[in-house]
Amino acid sequence: MSHLTENLVKGLVVVLMAFLVVQTVSDCNVCQSNQVACVNSSSFYLCFGDETPHRDQLYHCLEGFDCTNLTAICVQKSSQRPPSCGDTTQCGQCNANRNYLFACQSRGIFQMCYGATRPTGKFGYCPSGTVCDATSSAICVPEVEGQALTCDLNDELVDTTTAAPVTTTENTTSSTTGSTTESTTETTVVSSSTESTTTVIPLTTDQMCTQKNATGLFTIIPEDPYCQRYISCYFKSNVLIKSAEYNCPSDSYFVSETQSCAYDNPGYCILS
Structure with a gap:
């Protein structure tokens, strides 16, 4: 030849x-x-x-x-032939970023974490030509052919209506009684005829378990749309002894009805 x-x-x-x-x-x-x-x-x-x-x-x-x-x-598996759908195991995971600053929800959508274990609040969108990268503190980096994506998921598959920020309201005036009250709850917003102040405050596992007030495994507050994260609460004589947050294994979902991780999507979880 x-x-x-x-x-x-x-x-x-x-x-x-x-x-x-x-x-x-x-x-x-x-x-x-x-x-x-x-x-x-x-x-x-x-x-x-x-x-x-x-x-x-x-x-x-x-x-x-x-x-x-x-x-x-x-x-x-072959290095010459990538899978049809890339890696989505780090979608919505705050720990994908070393400073727990944000979590990539898709290729171009992110949510802030502010040091918490789960993202909360409004969704952010990367500018055109950039992608979300949890390995960078810049959040969105220029898109390069062949680069490994933190969350290889189409933007249109993210339900941006599921954001449920935890809020507090201080010194609000009731529109029905006309009296000034102070709210101590961390999950409600009190309507006011004058002015209301809303602040995003992630709950701790102790606070979440206190709201559940029972021993067992429960969904986090607010609920994780990916059904990956859940809390474990242990009470003794109506006193909280231990609380912790866990993640279900990859490709499984936390089902609150059975208090366990299952590989069958119960129908209301965003694909992870």
Whole structure:
């Protein structure tokens, strides 16, 4: 084989491999040609030909296999062929940033954490041409081809109506009694005919357990839309002994009805 022919063959192989990579990359939670919607690098929903992911059953590839748009669906991991849907395990996780400053909710949407273990308050949006990066204190960094994303999830899949900031109101005037009262609760906003001051204050695990006032496992306050985080409360003689916050394993969801983590989405959790 001549040197020219050998170089030509090598070039065709490189082009073919690049073509396969491009063909494999898709979007998260979108029905593909093989009738599945990958929700992360190894899990997927079935579509049944109607272009809608059926969320009643979540399927998982075997360890060492990726969810792809190929006929086999789950294909052995390869550096030359990325999964259809990138890494979403750090979506909404404050601990993805070393200073617990913010959490990436998607490729271009973020929420602030202010040192807490979960994000609260309004959603922020990265400028065009940038992506959310929890490894940088800048939050949004220029988008570069092939870069690893903190939360590889389409922006349109984030329900931005679920933000539920914890608030307090101080020295508000009641519009019905005309008297001045001071609110000590940290989860309600008192309406005022004059002026109300709203402040975002994340609750501690002790405060959350005190509101639950029972021993067991419960959803955090406000509830985690991804159903990943929950609290453990232990009371003895009506006294709180211990409180702690935990995360469900990847690809599982906390179900408050059973007080446990389950791999089947109960139907109200955003895909993680």
